[in-house]
Amino acid sequence: MGEINYEKLYNDLMANLNGMHKQNVKKTSTALKSLFIIPTIFLILVFMTKSSKTVFLVLWIASMFIIAAVLIIVEYQDYTLRKMMTPAVQPKPQAPDDESPAAEAEDSAEEAADYEESEAQSAEDEVSVAEDEVPAAEEAPEEEEAVTAPDSNA
Numbered sequence: 001m002g003e004i005n006y007e008k009l010y011n012d013l014m015a016n017l018n019g020m021h022k023q024n025v026k027k028t029s030t031a032l033k034s035l036f037i038i039p040t041i042f043l044i045l046v047f048m049t050k051s052s053k054t055v056f057l058v059l060w061i062a063s064m065f066i067i068a069a070v071l072i073i074v075e076y077q078d079y080t081l082r083k084m085m086t087p088a089v090q091p092k093p094q095a096p097d098d099e100s101p102a103a104e105a106e107d108s109a110e111e112a113a114d115y116e117e118s119e120a121q122s123a124e125d126e127v128s129v130a131e132d133e134v135p136a137a138e139e140a141p142e143e144e145e146a147v148t149a150p151d152s153n154a
Helices: 002-048 053-085 101-146
Strands: none
């Protein structure tokens, strides 16, 4: 009996959260529309009236900031709402029954040993490559000595 009551309450809560999310989407679209409409009206009034343009420019800028603040607040509320809508406890993937913590420790020890072996092998490879390059560098000066400079008398 108690589980059914909790399930009903949970379903009601999720329905209310979905309704609030839909309202936030409507608020966001309305605020975005007003972000274009209201400053445009103030901008048109700046050019159509012969009075002080400073007042309309200040109203134009203030309206943009106010609408942007409303958008930020609505989006933050919707973010926290969506965060609440996700399941609070997600099931953890379970390891097979034959795997025990001791077996996992042995596996990680084997992986560490394999890693150390691969690192040692790559270090040996780097040393052998460096040794192969040294004789080639020693041969290069001999070739340069064989080249003679052209006669400057010609």
